[in-house]
Amino acid sequence: MNVFYEEDGDLKAATVLMDNESSLQVEAPHGKRSKIKSNAVLMRFSQPSAAELLHTAQRLADDMDVEFLWACCTPDAEIGFEELTREYVGHAPLPVEQAAVLVKLHAAPVYFYRKGRGRYRPAPEANLRAALAGLEKKRLQEEQKQRAIGEMQAGRLPDWLHGDLPTLLYRPDKNTLAYKTLEAASAVMHLTIPQVLEHCGALRDSRSWHEGKFHFEYFGPLPPDAAYPLVLDHSRWPLSKAAAFSIDDAFTTEIDDAFSVTEQDAEHWKVGIHIAAPGLGFAVGSELDRVARGRLSTVYMPGDKIPMLPESVIRAHTLEEGRVNPALSLILTVRKSDFEVVARESCIDRVNVARNLRIHDLEAQFDPEAPTGPHPFHQQLRVLWQLAQRLAVGRGVKERPAQHYLDFNFVVEGDRVAITQRPRGSPLDTLVAELMIEVNAVWGKTLVDAGMPGLFRTQVNGKTGLSVKPAPHQGLGVAQYAWSSSPLRRYVDLINQWQLISLLAGQAPPFSAQDEELLAIARQFEVAYEAYNEFQRNMERYWSLRWLQQENVAERDALMLREGMARLAGLPLVVKVHGAAETLPGTTVRVSVERINLWDMTLVCHLKAILEPLSEVSQT
Secondary structure, eight states, X not given: OEEEXXXXXXXXXXXXXXXXXXXXXXXXXXXXEXXXXXXXXXXXXXXXXXHHHHHHHHHHHHHSOHHHHHHTSOTTOOEEHHHHHHHHHSSSOOHHHHXXXXXHHHXXXXXEEEEETTEEEEOOHHHHHHHHHHHHHHHHHHHHHHHHHHHHHXXXXXXXXHTTHHHHHHSOOTTSHHHHHHHHHHHHHTSOHHHHHHHTTSSOOHHHHHHHHHHHHHTOSOOOOOOOOOOOOOTTSOEEEEEEEEEEOTTXXXXXXXXXXXXXXXXXXXXXXXXXOGGGTSOTTSHHHHHHHHHOBOEEETTEEEOSXXXXXXXXXXXXXXXXXXXXXXXXXXXXXXXXXXEEEEEEXXXXXXXXXXXXXXXXXXXXXXXXXXXXXXXXXXXXXXXXXXXXXXXXXXXXXXXXXEEEEEEEETTEEEEEEEESSOHHXXXXXXXXXXXXXXXXXXXXXXXXXXXXXXXXXXXXXXXXXXXXXXXXXXSOOOOOSOTTTBHHHHHHHHHHHHHHTTOOOSSOTTOTHHHHHXXXXXXXXXXXXXXXXXHHHHHHHHHHHHTTOOEEEEEEOSTTEEEETTSSOEEEEETOTTXXXXXXXXEEEEEEETTTTEEEEEEEEEEOOOHHHHHO
Protein backbone atom coordinates (compact mmCIF):
# COMPACT_ATOMS: atom_id res chain seq x y z
CA MET A 1 0.00 0.00 0.00
CA ASN A 2 1.15 3.50 -0.89
CA VAL A 3 0.03 6.90 0.37
CA PHE A 4 -0.06 10.42 -1.04
CA TYR A 5 0.25 12.94 1.82
CA GLU A 6 1.16 16.50 2.80
CA GLU A 7 4.11 17.33 5.05
CA ASP A 8 5.48 20.79 5.82
CA GLY A 9 3.53 22.24 2.91
CA ASP A 10 4.87 19.74 0.36
CA LEU A 11 3.01 16.88 -1.35
CA LYS A 12 4.80 13.53 -1.05
CA ALA A 13 4.27 9.85 -1.90
CA ALA A 14 5.60 6.88 0.04
CA THR A 15 5.18 3.15 0.65
CA VAL A 16 3.50 2.12 3.91
CA LEU A 17 5.63 -0.12 6.12
CA MET A 18 3.38 -0.17 9.16
CA ASP A 19 -0.09 1.23 9.83
CA ASN A 20 -0.78 2.12 13.47
CA GLU A 21 -4.16 3.78 12.78
CA SER A 22 -3.16 7.25 14.14
CA SER A 23 0.26 7.15 12.48
CA LEU A 24 2.12 5.40 9.70
CA GLN A 25 5.66 4.21 9.19
CA VAL A 26 6.54 5.00 5.55
CA GLU A 27 9.46 4.75 3.17
CA ALA A 28 10.06 7.45 0.57
CA PRO A 29 11.12 6.54 -2.98
CA HIS A 30 14.70 7.57 -2.20
CA GLY A 31 14.76 5.17 0.79
CA LYS A 32 14.28 7.51 3.75
CA ARG A 33 11.96 6.16 6.43
CA SER A 34 9.78 8.40 8.57
CA LYS A 35 6.70 8.54 10.72
CA ILE A 36 3.66 10.52 9.56
CA LYS A 37 0.25 11.18 11.07
CA SER A 38 -2.72 9.42 9.53
CA ASN A 39 -4.64 12.69 9.11
CA ALA A 40 -1.88 13.94 6.79
CA VAL A 41 -2.79 11.28 4.21
CA LEU A 42 -4.79 12.58 1.24
CA MET A 43 -5.03 9.37 -0.77
CA ARG A 44 -4.14 5.68 -0.49
CA PHE A 45 -3.31 3.61 -3.58
CA SER A 46 -1.75 0.31 -4.54
CA GLN A 47 -0.71 1.09 -8.11
CA PRO A 48 1.45 2.61 -9.51
CA SER A 49 4.51 2.80 -7.25
CA ALA A 50 5.02 5.90 -5.10
CA ALA A 51 7.93 7.11 -7.27
CA GLU A 52 6.00 6.59 -10.51
CA LEU A 53 2.92 8.32 -9.16
CA LEU A 54 4.93 11.41 -8.24
CA HIS A 55 6.62 11.57 -11.63
CA THR A 56 3.46 10.97 -13.68
CA ALA A 57 1.28 13.27 -11.55
CA GLN A 58 3.69 16.16 -11.99
CA ARG A 59 3.83 15.61 -15.77
CA LEU A 60 0.01 15.51 -16.02
CA ALA A 61 -0.31 18.59 -13.77
CA ASP A 62 2.04 20.52 -16.02
CA ASP A 63 -0.27 19.85 -18.98
CA MET A 64 -3.46 20.87 -17.14
CA ASP A 65 -5.16 24.18 -17.86
CA VAL A 66 -5.69 25.72 -14.41
CA GLU A 67 -8.20 28.21 -15.88
CA PHE A 68 -10.32 25.34 -17.19
CA LEU A 69 -9.96 23.51 -13.86
CA TRP A 70 -11.23 26.64 -12.09
CA ALA A 71 -14.13 26.91 -14.56
CA CYS A 72 -15.18 23.34 -13.71
CA CYS A 73 -16.05 24.47 -10.19
CA THR A 74 -19.31 25.92 -8.94
CA PRO A 75 -18.64 29.52 -7.83
CA ASP A 76 -18.33 30.06 -4.07
CA ALA A 77 -18.81 26.32 -3.36
CA GLU A 78 -16.30 24.07 -1.65
CA ILE A 79 -15.23 20.98 -3.53
CA GLY A 80 -13.00 18.00 -2.74
CA PHE A 81 -10.14 17.08 -5.02
CA GLU A 82 -11.71 13.69 -5.81
CA GLU A 83 -14.94 15.30 -7.02
CA LEU A 84 -13.08 17.97 -8.97
CA THR A 85 -10.91 15.35 -10.65
CA ARG A 86 -14.04 13.46 -11.73
CA GLU A 87 -15.50 16.69 -13.18
CA TYR A 88 -12.25 17.44 -14.99
CA VAL A 89 -11.51 13.99 -16.52
CA GLY A 90 -15.18 12.90 -17.04
CA HIS A 91 -14.74 9.40 -15.60
CA ALA A 92 -13.87 7.59 -12.40
CA PRO A 93 -10.43 9.04 -11.78
CA LEU A 94 -7.29 6.97 -11.48
CA PRO A 95 -5.02 7.60 -8.47
CA VAL A 96 -2.45 9.28 -10.69
CA GLU A 97 -5.14 11.65 -12.09
CA GLN A 98 -6.29 12.56 -8.57
CA ALA A 99 -2.69 13.19 -7.58
CA ALA A 100 -2.18 15.39 -10.65
CA VAL A 101 -5.22 17.53 -9.77
CA LEU A 102 -4.01 17.79 -6.18
CA VAL A 103 -0.60 18.94 -7.40
CA LYS A 104 -2.25 21.54 -9.64
CA LEU A 105 -4.57 22.79 -6.88
CA HIS A 106 -1.71 22.94 -4.42
CA ALA A 107 0.37 25.04 -6.81
CA ALA A 108 -2.47 27.49 -7.67
CA PRO A 109 -3.46 29.36 -4.47
CA VAL A 110 -4.57 32.31 -6.59
CA TYR A 111 -7.26 30.16 -8.23
CA PHE A 112 -8.16 27.89 -5.33
CA TYR A 113 -8.42 28.71 -1.62
CA ARG A 114 -7.64 25.83 0.74
CA LYS A 115 -10.55 25.08 3.07
CA GLY A 116 -9.37 21.86 4.69
CA ARG A 117 -7.60 18.60 3.97
CA GLY A 118 -8.03 18.03 0.24
CA ARG A 119 -10.87 20.60 0.01
CA TYR A 120 -10.80 23.88 -1.91
CA ARG A 121 -13.01 26.81 -2.86
CA PRO A 122 -12.57 28.49 -6.23
CA ALA A 123 -11.57 32.11 -5.95
CA PRO A 124 -14.33 34.63 -6.79
CA GLU A 125 -13.83 35.96 -10.29
CA ALA A 126 -13.17 39.55 -9.20
CA ASN A 127 -10.54 38.40 -6.69
CA LEU A 128 -8.98 36.10 -9.28
CA ARG A 129 -8.67 38.80 -11.92
CA ALA A 130 -7.16 41.23 -9.40
CA ALA A 131 -4.69 38.60 -8.19
CA LEU A 132 -3.70 37.67 -11.73
CA ALA A 133 -3.16 41.32 -12.55
CA GLY A 134 -0.92 41.57 -9.49
CA LEU A 135 1.05 38.51 -10.55
CA GLU A 136 1.46 39.92 -14.05
CA LYS A 137 2.70 43.18 -12.57
CA LYS A 138 5.20 41.28 -10.44
CA ARG A 139 6.33 39.29 -13.47
CA LEU A 140 6.90 42.45 -15.49
CA GLN A 141 8.70 44.06 -12.57
CA GLU A 142 10.93 41.03 -12.20
CA GLU A 143 11.79 41.20 -15.89
CA GLN A 144 12.50 44.92 -15.51
CA LYS A 145 14.68 44.21 -12.47
CA GLN A 146 16.68 41.51 -14.24
CA ARG A 147 17.27 43.77 -17.28
CA ALA A 148 18.40 46.55 -14.95
CA ILE A 149 20.83 44.23 -13.15
CA GLY A 150 22.35 43.30 -16.50
CA GLU A 151 22.74 46.96 -17.44
CA MET A 152 24.33 47.79 -14.09
CA GLN A 153 26.78 44.94 -14.46
CA ALA A 154 27.72 46.52 -17.79
CA GLY A 155 28.26 49.88 -16.07
CA ARG A 156 25.01 51.62 -17.05
CA LEU A 157 22.29 52.83 -14.71
CA PRO A 158 18.79 52.54 -16.24
CA ASP A 159 16.98 55.86 -16.62
CA TRP A 160 14.13 54.80 -14.34
CA LEU A 161 16.58 54.35 -11.46
CA HIS A 162 18.04 57.85 -11.73
CA GLY A 163 14.93 59.47 -10.22
CA ASP A 164 15.64 60.74 -6.73
CA LEU A 165 18.99 59.08 -6.17
CA PRO A 166 19.78 60.86 -2.84
CA THR A 167 16.59 59.48 -1.29
CA LEU A 168 17.29 56.05 -2.75
CA LEU A 169 20.80 56.16 -1.27
CA TYR A 170 20.26 57.74 2.12
CA ARG A 171 16.60 57.25 3.10
CA PRO A 172 15.21 54.51 0.89
CA ASP A 173 11.81 52.90 0.99
CA LYS A 174 12.98 49.30 0.96
CA ASN A 175 9.65 48.11 -0.45
CA THR A 176 10.09 49.94 -3.75
CA LEU A 177 11.13 48.23 -6.97
CA ALA A 178 14.03 50.68 -7.31
CA TYR A 179 15.57 49.71 -3.98
CA LYS A 180 14.95 46.00 -4.46
CA THR A 181 16.64 46.21 -7.85
CA LEU A 182 19.70 47.95 -6.41
CA GLU A 183 19.77 45.44 -3.54
CA ALA A 184 19.66 42.53 -5.98
CA ALA A 185 22.41 44.09 -8.12
CA SER A 186 24.48 44.57 -4.97
CA ALA A 187 24.20 40.86 -4.16
CA VAL A 188 24.98 39.74 -7.71
CA MET A 189 27.94 42.11 -8.14
CA HIS A 190 29.27 41.61 -4.58
CA LEU A 191 29.37 45.37 -4.07
CA THR A 192 27.56 47.71 -1.71
CA ILE A 193 24.76 49.77 -3.20
CA PRO A 194 26.91 52.96 -3.26
CA GLN A 195 29.67 51.00 -5.01
CA VAL A 196 27.16 49.72 -7.57
CA LEU A 197 26.18 53.32 -8.31
CA GLU A 198 29.84 54.32 -8.57
CA HIS A 199 30.39 51.45 -11.02
CA CYS A 200 27.53 52.86 -13.11
CA GLY A 201 28.82 56.44 -12.98
CA ALA A 202 25.84 57.68 -10.94
CA LEU A 203 28.04 58.38 -7.91
CA ARG A 204 31.40 60.00 -8.43
CA ASP A 205 33.31 58.27 -5.63
CA SER A 206 33.33 57.44 -1.94
CA ARG A 207 33.83 61.11 -1.06
CA SER A 208 30.56 61.98 -2.79
CA TRP A 209 28.87 59.23 -0.82
CA HIS A 210 30.03 60.49 2.61
CA GLU A 211 29.47 64.17 1.91
CA GLY A 212 26.15 63.53 0.19
CA LYS A 213 24.87 61.45 3.10
CA PHE A 214 25.63 64.21 5.59
CA HIS A 215 24.22 66.90 3.31
CA PHE A 216 21.01 64.93 2.76
CA GLU A 217 20.48 64.19 6.45
CA TYR A 218 21.05 67.70 7.77
CA PHE A 219 20.28 70.09 4.93
CA GLY A 220 18.56 68.49 1.98
CA PRO A 221 18.71 70.46 -1.28
CA LEU A 222 20.06 73.94 -0.54
CA PRO A 223 18.35 76.76 -2.43
CA PRO A 224 20.44 78.69 -4.94
CA ASP A 225 22.19 81.81 -3.69
CA ALA A 226 19.41 84.32 -4.15
CA ALA A 227 19.48 88.11 -3.92
CA TYR A 228 18.18 88.34 -0.37
CA PRO A 229 17.07 91.79 0.79
CA LEU A 230 19.76 93.38 3.00
CA VAL A 231 20.19 96.68 4.77
CA LEU A 232 23.33 98.03 3.10
CA ASP A 233 23.18 101.74 4.00
CA HIS A 234 25.01 102.04 7.32
CA SER A 235 25.95 105.70 7.06
CA ARG A 236 24.26 106.46 10.40
CA TRP A 237 27.08 104.68 12.24
CA PRO A 238 30.30 106.61 12.96
CA LEU A 239 33.43 105.84 10.97
CA SER A 240 36.36 104.57 13.07
CA LYS A 241 39.63 106.39 12.46
CA ALA A 242 41.68 103.24 13.06
CA ALA A 243 43.00 101.01 10.28
CA ALA A 244 42.00 97.47 11.18
CA PHE A 245 43.54 94.14 10.17
CA SER A 246 42.41 90.53 10.47
CA ILE A 247 44.42 87.39 11.26
CA ASP A 248 43.16 84.17 9.63
CA ASP A 249 44.35 81.12 7.78
CA ALA A 250 44.69 81.17 4.01
CA PHE A 251 41.29 79.60 3.33
CA THR A 252 39.08 81.77 5.52
CA THR A 253 36.48 83.76 3.57
CA GLU A 254 34.03 84.40 6.41
CA ILE A 255 36.20 86.99 8.16
CA ASP A 256 34.33 87.68 11.38
CA ASP A 257 36.93 89.60 13.38
CA ALA A 258 39.58 92.27 12.95
CA PHE A 259 41.75 94.32 15.29
CA SER A 260 43.09 97.82 15.47
CA VAL A 261 45.74 99.49 17.64
CA THR A 262 46.14 103.25 17.91
CA GLU A 263 47.86 105.50 20.39
CA GLN A 264 45.30 107.27 22.54
CA ASP A 265 47.82 109.38 24.48
CA ALA A 266 51.28 109.10 25.94
CA GLU A 267 50.14 106.57 28.52
CA HIS A 268 47.44 104.55 26.77
CA TRP A 269 46.76 102.43 23.73
CA LYS A 270 43.32 102.20 22.19
CA VAL A 271 42.72 98.61 21.06
CA GLY A 272 39.70 97.76 18.91
CA ILE A 273 38.20 94.27 18.56
CA HIS A 274 35.87 94.57 15.58
CA ILE A 275 33.29 91.91 14.82
CA ALA A 276 31.43 91.68 11.50
CA ALA A 277 27.80 92.75 11.89
CA PRO A 278 25.41 90.72 9.73
CA GLY A 279 22.88 91.43 12.48
CA LEU A 280 22.61 94.94 11.02
CA GLY A 281 21.83 93.59 7.56
CA PHE A 282 18.73 91.49 8.32
CA ALA A 283 16.40 90.96 11.25
CA VAL A 284 15.07 88.15 13.41
CA GLY A 285 12.15 86.46 11.65
CA SER A 286 13.29 87.42 8.16
CA GLU A 287 13.81 84.95 5.33
CA LEU A 288 17.55 85.10 5.90
CA ASP A 289 17.07 84.40 9.58
CA ARG A 290 15.14 81.26 8.64
CA VAL A 291 18.01 80.21 6.38
CA ALA A 292 20.57 80.75 9.15
CA ARG A 293 18.48 78.94 11.74
CA GLY A 294 17.98 76.03 9.37
CA ARG A 295 21.76 75.55 9.12
CA LEU A 296 22.79 76.85 12.59
CA SER A 297 26.50 76.85 11.77
CA THR A 298 28.97 76.71 8.94
CA VAL A 299 30.06 73.12 8.39
CA TYR A 300 33.72 72.57 7.60
CA MET A 301 35.33 69.62 5.87
CA PRO A 302 38.65 69.20 4.06
CA GLY A 303 38.33 70.78 0.64
CA ASP A 304 34.87 72.26 1.12
CA LYS A 305 32.37 73.82 3.50
CA ILE A 306 28.64 74.47 3.81
CA PRO A 307 28.25 78.10 4.92
CA MET A 308 25.60 79.09 7.43
CA LEU A 309 24.75 82.18 5.42
CA PRO A 310 24.43 82.47 1.62
CA GLU A 311 27.57 83.65 -0.14
CA SER A 312 25.96 86.96 -1.14
CA VAL A 313 25.30 87.76 2.53
CA ILE A 314 28.82 86.73 3.56
CA ARG A 315 30.34 88.93 0.85
CA ALA A 316 28.28 91.89 2.04
CA HIS A 317 29.46 91.59 5.66
CA THR A 318 32.86 89.88 5.73
CA LEU A 319 35.67 92.15 6.94
CA GLU A 320 37.53 92.08 3.66
CA GLU A 321 40.54 94.33 3.16
CA GLY A 322 40.06 97.53 1.23
CA ARG A 323 36.47 97.95 2.39
CA VAL A 324 34.59 99.91 5.03
CA ASN A 325 32.11 97.64 6.76
CA PRO A 326 29.76 98.00 9.72
CA ALA A 327 30.99 96.27 12.85
CA LEU A 328 30.14 95.66 16.46
CA SER A 329 33.27 96.85 18.22
CA LEU A 330 34.75 96.50 21.68
CA ILE A 331 37.19 99.33 22.37
CA LEU A 332 39.74 98.73 25.10
CA THR A 333 41.78 101.47 26.74
CA VAL A 334 45.07 99.80 27.64
CA ARG A 335 47.71 101.27 29.94
CA LYS A 336 51.09 101.17 28.23
CA SER A 337 53.13 100.55 31.35
CA ASP A 338 51.58 97.20 32.31
CA PHE A 339 48.94 96.54 29.60
CA GLU A 340 46.14 96.65 32.12
CA VAL A 341 42.72 97.34 30.57
CA VAL A 342 41.45 100.47 32.32
CA ALA A 343 38.27 101.00 30.30
CA ARG A 344 35.98 99.06 28.00
CA GLU A 345 33.39 100.49 25.63
CA SER A 346 31.12 98.76 23.10
CA CYS A 347 29.76 100.51 20.04
CA ILE A 348 28.38 100.07 16.54
CA ASP A 349 30.66 101.70 13.99
CA ARG A 350 32.12 101.41 10.53
CA VAL A 351 35.60 99.98 10.21
CA ASN A 352 38.18 100.40 7.48
CA VAL A 353 39.94 97.05 7.04
CA ALA A 354 43.44 97.76 5.77
CA ARG A 355 44.74 94.18 5.52
CA ASN A 356 43.68 90.57 5.79
CA LEU A 357 46.80 89.01 7.30
CA ARG A 358 47.31 85.30 6.73
CA ILE A 359 48.85 83.16 9.47
CA HIS A 360 51.10 81.09 7.19
CA ASP A 361 52.78 84.28 5.91
CA LEU A 362 52.80 86.09 9.24
CA GLU A 363 54.24 83.45 11.59
CA ALA A 364 57.65 83.35 9.96
CA GLN A 365 58.00 87.14 10.27
CA PHE A 366 56.56 87.83 13.70
CA ASP A 367 58.73 87.56 16.81
CA PRO A 368 56.74 88.93 19.74
CA GLU A 369 59.88 89.44 21.83
CA ALA A 370 61.57 91.65 19.23
CA PRO A 371 60.88 95.40 19.60
CA THR A 372 60.95 95.82 15.83
CA GLY A 373 60.35 93.55 12.88
CA PRO A 374 60.00 93.44 9.09
CA HIS A 375 56.23 93.21 9.05
CA PRO A 376 54.38 96.54 8.67
CA PHE A 377 51.97 95.58 11.46
CA HIS A 378 54.72 94.38 13.82
CA GLN A 379 54.20 97.10 16.42
CA GLN A 380 50.43 96.60 16.55
CA LEU A 381 50.83 92.83 16.76
CA ARG A 382 53.34 93.19 19.58
CA VAL A 383 50.94 95.38 21.54
CA LEU A 384 48.19 92.81 21.03
CA TRP A 385 50.54 90.00 22.10
CA GLN A 386 51.47 91.79 25.32
CA LEU A 387 47.81 92.61 25.95
CA ALA A 388 46.88 88.97 25.37
CA GLN A 389 49.42 87.85 27.96
CA ARG A 390 48.01 90.33 30.47
CA LEU A 391 44.45 89.18 29.77
CA ALA A 392 45.49 85.57 30.31
CA VAL A 393 47.00 86.44 33.69
CA GLY A 394 43.78 88.23 34.58
CA ARG A 395 41.88 85.00 33.87
CA GLY A 396 44.15 83.05 36.16
CA VAL A 397 46.47 81.53 33.56
CA LYS A 398 49.79 81.39 35.40
CA GLU A 399 51.98 79.68 32.83
CA ARG A 400 51.27 78.54 29.33
CA PRO A 401 51.81 74.81 28.72
CA ALA A 402 54.48 73.67 26.30
CA GLN A 403 53.38 73.13 22.70
CA HIS A 404 52.66 69.40 22.55
CA TYR A 405 49.70 69.47 20.18
CA LEU A 406 49.50 69.81 16.44
CA ASP A 407 46.78 71.12 14.18
CA PHE A 408 46.43 69.40 10.82
CA ASN A 409 45.68 71.37 7.68
CA PHE A 410 44.14 69.61 4.69
CA VAL A 411 44.53 71.12 1.22
CA VAL A 412 42.38 69.28 -1.30
CA GLU A 413 42.87 69.92 -5.00
CA GLY A 414 40.82 67.66 -7.19
CA ASP A 415 41.45 64.11 -6.04
CA ARG A 416 44.73 64.86 -4.29
CA VAL A 417 45.24 65.96 -0.71
CA ALA A 418 48.18 67.53 1.09
CA ILE A 419 48.29 67.27 4.88
CA THR A 420 50.49 69.64 6.83
CA GLN A 421 51.05 70.11 10.55
CA ARG A 422 51.23 73.27 12.60
CA PRO A 423 52.05 73.45 16.32
CA ARG A 424 49.11 74.70 18.32
CA GLY A 425 49.64 77.56 20.79
CA SER A 426 51.85 79.88 18.74
CA PRO A 427 52.00 83.59 19.73
CA LEU A 428 49.46 84.38 17.01
CA ASP A 429 47.14 81.64 18.26
CA THR A 430 47.41 83.02 21.78
CA LEU A 431 46.87 86.58 20.60
CA VAL A 432 43.67 85.80 18.69
CA ALA A 433 42.34 83.39 21.31
CA GLU A 434 42.75 85.80 24.21
CA LEU A 435 41.11 88.69 22.36
CA MET A 436 38.17 86.46 21.39
CA ILE A 437 37.80 85.31 25.00
CA GLU A 438 37.86 88.96 26.05
CA VAL A 439 35.16 90.08 23.66
CA ASN A 440 32.89 87.11 24.41
CA ALA A 441 33.31 87.50 28.17
CA VAL A 442 32.77 91.28 28.12
CA TRP A 443 29.70 91.11 25.91
CA GLY A 444 28.32 88.30 28.04
CA LYS A 445 28.67 90.60 31.06
CA THR A 446 27.09 93.44 29.07
CA LEU A 447 23.98 91.34 28.49
CA VAL A 448 23.87 90.28 32.14
CA ASP A 449 24.29 93.84 33.47
CA ALA A 450 21.46 95.01 31.20
CA GLY A 451 19.20 92.18 32.38
CA MET A 452 18.96 91.00 28.80
CA PRO A 453 18.83 87.28 27.92
CA GLY A 454 21.32 85.65 25.61
CA LEU A 455 22.92 82.32 24.84
CA PHE A 456 25.83 81.59 27.17
CA ARG A 457 28.56 78.99 26.80
CA THR A 458 29.05 77.50 30.25
CA GLN A 459 31.37 75.00 31.86
CA VAL A 460 30.62 73.92 35.41
CA ASN A 461 32.22 70.85 37.03
CA GLY A 462 33.60 69.76 33.68
CA LYS A 463 30.24 69.83 31.90
CA THR A 464 30.08 72.20 28.92
CA GLY A 465 26.92 73.40 27.22
CA LEU A 466 24.70 76.26 26.13
CA SER A 467 22.43 78.02 28.59
CA VAL A 468 19.93 80.86 28.43
CA LYS A 469 21.09 81.85 31.90
CA PRO A 470 24.60 83.15 32.65
CA ALA A 471 26.93 80.81 34.48
CA PRO A 472 30.72 80.56 34.78
CA HIS A 473 32.96 79.00 32.19
CA GLN A 474 35.41 77.46 34.62
CA GLY A 475 37.77 76.23 31.90
CA LEU A 476 38.32 79.76 30.68
CA GLY A 477 38.16 81.38 34.13
CA VAL A 478 35.39 83.85 33.31
CA ALA A 479 32.11 84.58 35.10
CA GLN A 480 30.09 84.41 31.91
CA TYR A 481 30.87 83.72 28.26
CA ALA A 482 28.50 84.55 25.40
CA TRP A 483 29.65 83.45 21.95
CA SER A 484 29.53 86.67 19.92
CA SER A 485 32.70 86.73 17.83
CA SER A 486 31.62 84.57 14.84
CA PRO A 487 28.18 85.80 13.69
CA LEU A 488 28.91 84.88 10.06
CA ARG A 489 29.54 81.27 11.06
CA ARG A 490 27.49 80.45 14.17
CA TYR A 491 23.82 81.15 14.77
CA VAL A 492 24.36 81.49 18.53
CA ASP A 493 26.74 84.41 17.91
CA LEU A 494 24.21 86.00 15.57
CA ILE A 495 21.47 85.74 18.23
CA ASN A 496 23.72 87.42 20.80
CA GLN A 497 24.70 90.08 18.28
CA TRP A 498 21.06 90.97 17.66
CA GLN A 499 20.58 91.33 21.42
CA LEU A 500 23.68 93.56 21.74
CA ILE A 501 22.72 95.70 18.74
CA SER A 502 19.29 96.38 20.24
CA LEU A 503 20.96 97.38 23.53
CA LEU A 504 23.49 99.71 21.90
CA ALA A 505 20.88 101.21 19.54
CA GLY A 506 18.35 101.76 22.32
CA GLN A 507 15.77 99.42 20.80
CA ALA A 508 13.62 96.62 22.21
CA PRO A 509 15.51 93.31 22.10
CA PRO A 510 14.23 90.62 19.72
CA PHE A 511 14.24 88.07 22.57
CA SER A 512 12.90 88.68 26.06
CA ALA A 513 13.57 86.87 29.33
CA GLN A 514 10.25 85.03 29.01
CA ASP A 515 10.92 83.91 25.45
CA GLU A 516 11.21 80.10 25.32
CA GLU A 517 12.49 80.33 21.75
CA LEU A 518 16.04 80.90 23.00
CA LEU A 519 15.98 77.60 24.87
CA ALA A 520 14.75 75.78 21.76
CA ILE A 521 17.53 77.38 19.70
CA ALA A 522 20.13 76.33 22.29
CA ARG A 523 18.96 72.71 22.16
CA GLN A 524 18.86 72.62 18.35
CA PHE A 525 22.29 74.19 18.09
CA GLU A 526 24.00 71.79 20.47
CA VAL A 527 22.67 68.73 18.65
CA ALA A 528 23.62 70.12 15.24
CA TYR A 529 27.01 71.44 16.34
CA GLU A 530 28.09 68.07 17.70
CA ALA A 531 26.93 66.35 14.51
CA TYR A 532 28.81 68.88 12.37
CA ASN A 533 32.01 68.44 14.38
CA GLU A 534 31.70 64.65 14.16
CA PHE A 535 31.29 64.92 10.39
CA GLN A 536 34.40 67.09 10.15
CA ARG A 537 36.39 64.53 12.16
CA ASN A 538 35.10 61.72 9.96
CA MET A 539 36.10 63.55 6.77
CA GLU A 540 39.55 64.24 8.18
CA ARG A 541 39.83 60.49 8.75
CA TYR A 542 38.63 59.89 5.19
CA TRP A 543 41.24 62.21 3.69
CA SER A 544 43.96 60.72 5.89
CA LEU A 545 43.13 57.31 4.42
CA ARG A 546 43.14 58.77 0.92
CA TRP A 547 46.55 60.30 1.58
CA LEU A 548 47.91 56.87 2.58
CA GLN A 549 46.57 55.45 -0.70
CA GLN A 550 47.78 58.41 -2.73
CA GLU A 551 51.33 58.15 -1.35
CA ASN A 552 51.37 54.33 -1.57
CA VAL A 553 52.29 54.10 2.10
CA ALA A 554 53.03 50.49 3.06
CA GLU A 555 54.44 51.12 6.55
CA ARG A 556 54.09 53.97 9.03
CA ASP A 557 55.40 54.87 12.45
CA ALA A 558 52.75 55.24 15.13
CA LEU A 559 52.32 56.06 18.80
CA MET A 560 50.53 53.41 20.86
CA LEU A 561 47.56 54.59 22.88
CA ARG A 562 45.36 52.17 24.83
CA GLU A 563 43.88 48.76 24.10
CA GLY A 564 45.87 48.20 20.94
CA MET A 565 44.94 51.55 19.38
CA ALA A 566 47.59 53.81 17.85
CA ARG A 567 47.87 57.23 16.23
CA LEU A 568 49.75 57.23 12.92
CA ALA A 569 52.60 59.72 12.66
CA GLY A 570 51.78 62.96 10.89
CA LEU A 571 48.06 62.19 10.58
CA PRO A 572 44.96 62.72 12.74
CA LEU A 573 44.26 59.00 12.34
CA VAL A 574 43.74 56.51 15.16
CA VAL A 575 43.56 52.83 14.20
CA LYS A 576 43.58 49.41 15.81
CA VAL A 577 46.92 47.65 15.43
CA HIS A 578 46.62 43.87 15.26
CA GLY A 579 49.27 42.14 17.33
CA ALA A 580 49.87 45.17 19.58
CA ALA A 581 47.34 44.51 22.36
CA GLU A 582 50.13 44.03 24.93
CA THR A 583 52.20 47.03 23.79
CA LEU A 584 52.34 49.74 26.43
CA PRO A 585 50.80 53.15 25.70
CA GLY A 586 53.43 55.71 24.71
CA THR A 587 55.50 53.17 22.79
CA THR A 588 56.55 54.10 19.29
CA VAL A 589 55.97 51.30 16.79
CA ARG A 590 56.06 50.64 13.09
CA VAL A 591 52.90 49.24 11.56
CA SER A 592 51.91 47.85 8.20
CA VAL A 593 49.25 49.69 6.20
CA GLU A 594 46.83 47.20 4.65
CA ARG A 595 43.33 47.06 3.15
CA ILE A 596 42.10 50.63 3.14
CA ASN A 597 38.35 50.87 2.61
CA LEU A 598 37.22 54.42 1.84
CA TRP A 599 33.53 53.49 1.94
CA ASP A 600 33.45 52.46 5.58
CA MET A 601 36.66 54.38 6.42
CA THR A 602 38.56 51.43 7.82
CA LEU A 603 42.21 50.50 7.74
CA VAL A 604 43.84 47.21 8.71
CA CYS A 605 47.23 47.56 10.43
CA HIS A 606 49.56 44.95 11.88
CA LEU A 607 52.48 45.48 14.23
CA LYS A 608 55.80 45.28 12.38
CA ALA A 609 58.34 46.47 14.97
CA ILE A 610 58.76 48.34 18.25
CA LEU A 611 60.92 51.45 17.81
CA GLU A 612 62.63 54.05 19.93
CA PRO A 613 60.35 57.03 20.71
CA LEU A 614 60.29 59.68 17.99
CA SER A 615 59.79 63.27 19.02
CA GLU A 616 57.62 64.04 16.01
CA VAL A 617 55.37 61.09 16.73
CA SER A 618 55.14 61.73 20.46
CA GLN A 619 54.12 65.34 19.88
CA THR A 620 51.20 64.32 17.69
